[in-house]
Amino acid sequence: xxxxxxxxxxxxxxxxxxxxxxxxxxxxxxxxxxxxxxxxxxxxxxxxxxxxxxxxxxxxxxxxxxxxxxxxxxxxxxxxxxxxxxxxxxxxxxxxxxxxxxxxxxxxxxxxxxxx
Amino acid sequence: xxxxxxxxxxxxxxxxxxxxxxxxxxxxxxxxxxxxxxxxxxxxxxxxxxxxxxxxxxxxxxxxxxxxxxxxxxxxxxxxxxxxxxxxxxxxxxxxxxxxxxxxxxxxxxxxxx
Numbered sequence: 001x002x003x004x005x006x007x008x009x010x011x012x013x014x015x016x017x018x019x020x021x022x023x024x025x026x027x028x029x030x031x032x033x034x035x036x037x038x039x040x041x042x043x044x045x046x047x048x049x050x051x052x053x054x055x056x057x058x059x060x061x062x063x064x065x066x067x068x069x070x071x072x073x074x075x076x077x078x079x080x081x082x083x084x085x086x087x088x089x090x091x092x093x094x095x096x097x098x099x100x101x102x103x104x105x106x107x108x109x110x111x112x113x114x115x116x
Numbered sequence: 117x118x119x120x121x122x123x124x125x126x127x128x129x130x131x132x133x134x135x136x137x138x139x140x141x142x143x144x145x146x147x148x149x150x151x152x153x154x155x156x157x158x159x160x161x162x163x164x165x166x167x168x169x170x171x172x173x174x175x176x177x178x179x180x181x182x183x184x185x186x187x188x189x190x191x192x193x194x195x196x197x198x199x200x201x202x203x204x205x206x207x208x209x210x211x212x213x214x215x216x217x218x219x220x221x222x223x224x225x226x227x228x229x230x
Contacts, residue, residue: 004159042120042205042220043160090159105150105218107159 002027004108006091012114013081021076021111023091029106031094032074033058034066036087037110043090049074081115088112118143120208120221128227133196137224139189139206147211151180151191154203154223163191163204196228 004025013019025032033048035058045058049068063085065077074093078085091108120141129135141149148167152160164173164180166189172181177194193200203223210217 040222042222044220045218092159104162104165107161109159110157 002106004091004093004106006089006108006111008111009109010112012116014116015082016080019078019081019113021078021089021091021113023074023076023108024072025074025091025093025106026072027093027095027106028071029093030071030096032068033092033105034064034074034076035090035092036060037090038087046076046089081113083115086113086115118208118210118219120206120219122204122206122221122224124224125222126225126227128229129196131196131198131228131230134192134194135196135226137191137193137204137206137226139191139208139221141187141189141206141208141219141221143187143208143210143219145210146184146187147209149180149182149189150207150209150218151178151189152205152207154205156202160205193226196226198228198230201226201228 007022030051034046035043037043044060046064047058047066049055052071055066068074089111092105094105095103123138150165151163153163154160163175163178166173166182168184179192182189203225205223206221208219
């Protein structure tokens with residue numbers, strides 16, 4: 001089944017304790033992206049990757065890191081989490097990031113993070 | 117500033133009734149407009165994608181319209197079902213050299229009741 005998976009789905013941590021949220025897709029997509037979703041705000045892009053070893057900042061990259069060593073995986077790293085990073089996080093992938101104008105973006109199930 | 121505004125913020129309708137959700141945008145240059153359905157606790161799922169040359173697209177009971185001149189879109193849901201209860205998100209895309217940049221609306225929360 002074609003899908004985007006994220007782990008963990010739920011995470012409670014404390015300020016300053018490094019964490020990684022994994023994201024994997026099995027559709028051989030070039031493009032992957034991370035978003036956060038907060039009440040009253042639309043999804044906001046954190047980082048995206050057009051291909052292996054190619055990453056770029058989205059709208060809200062502060063406090064986050066990413067890496068893209070393999071096509072299928074795109075982990076999100078919080079080196080020193082703070083309470084304002086408490087949010088619902090989504091990973092997404094698509095074939096090319098928009099070169100095919102009507103391509104669909106597939107979202108993972110979300111990771112709910114609470115930073116105390 | 118590129119923005120996507122949706123209305124109403126929330127809506128309650130009875131099962132079997134129709135409803136229409138609105139999306140106005142200021143994103144430019146425009147590439148395409150997407151409607152997503154997001155069930156509570158789940159990731160968004162694509163319903164329709166339209167380019168500037170398309171003014172209507174259907175997916176089952178969902179019909180999206182686009183007026184690129186007035187920068188407005190609507191999502192019409194016919195014969196609503198309880199399973200239509202979800203947040204509906206309008207997303208406008210602008211193509212940049214680095215791929216499509218997406219601007220998300222905050223969504224319309226739809227509740228379908230018996």
